Amino acid sequence: MTLVLEWTSAIFLLAGSFLCITGGVGLLRMPDFFSRVHAAGVTETLAAPLLLCGLMLQMEWSLDLVKVLMILLFVLATNPTATQAMAKATLIGGQKPLVTESESTKGDSPSNS
């Protein structure tokens, strides 16, 4: 396996792991449900394909590579949908996002969620 492939695969795997960890930290530390869902959803939607790309670069052309590619596409399709569905369901259920009024933002229009 060439050096370029090894290094690229290592970078992808490390980036994916870093994003997973930061997603977990965001899930634990964010104050509000919506910010937590946003943190976990965005980071993990990028982290899973990065990890899978890193794995794909280490495999040779075979049926297994196509299967991993299909898993990647499936995760890319379902993860944002699930995040959006959760956030929208919570909004319809009545929970409002946590917005603070501070001196500098008085007079500005409230941000849409």
Place this chain on the structure above:
Amino acid sequence: MLIAIAAIRMRDLFGVVILFGVYSLLTAVLFMDLDAVDVAFTEAAVGAGVTTVLLLSSLRLTRRWEAPPRHNPFFSLLVVGVTGAALVYATLDAPLLGDPSAPVHKHVAPHYLQEAAGEVGMPNIVTAVLASYRGYDTFGETLVVFTAGLAVLLLLGFSENGKSRIETSAIHDQVALKVVVKLLIPLILLYALYVQFHGDFGAGGGFQAGVIFATGFILYDMVFGVENARAVMAVAWLPRLAALGVLIYGGVGVYSMLSGKPFLDYSALSADPVQGQHLGVLLVELGVGITVFSIVLSIFYALSGRRRQS
């Protein structure tokens, strides 16, 4: 193990259900680490997938918070501790897990590993053992699944017209969810069929395929409503399909008996014995898949068709 302790100590049953799902996923990873791919697949599909949905549906019917215990737990802890210590003491003499010189690995396991390709003719030895060498046990498992579904149907039953469920508006406005689910459900069902018929060569088989097939229908029911789901799959057909699956399995065995061979001997199905094994395993896995699919879907309908009792 930490997850199990957390699940026991938690009072919030919703959190307990999610922890059970995480526990099943970690057990599936453990099975993958032990190189048991079929078992890991089944554990992930059933434990982390369908069981979480079924437990959440049954949680709707009861309270969310567990009532505080009214008895003193120390006596039961003492009994459990003594029994557990006795069991652990008894296992100290057993050979290590996976030890190749253990008696359990010297009896039929070498025969299965060496002869399965020749006698049954399929590369996946797990399916060969499950459906051919130990087909009678798998028949028992299918009957257990059938009986469990029967018990749930006898206790809860289907609602007559499907309208007794409170319509939630949270799903109704979710356009993005509906579009993505519409695209995904054919792929899910196709994948279930692939797993069913590919069980001879890769990881797969009837149990996993039945569960994944039922998951597609459950997803459709959850997103598009009860009326649409019942229009697609009529509720009256589910017990008949379950019985049909068991009938296919038993029918193969009875056909073998009527041909003069022992019960569930697949070589009676065709002139060439290996061809007969292939056909037998195919029919038997089909029976298992049909039964598991209809029972999982029946349990979901039985649980979700009830109004909240509290």
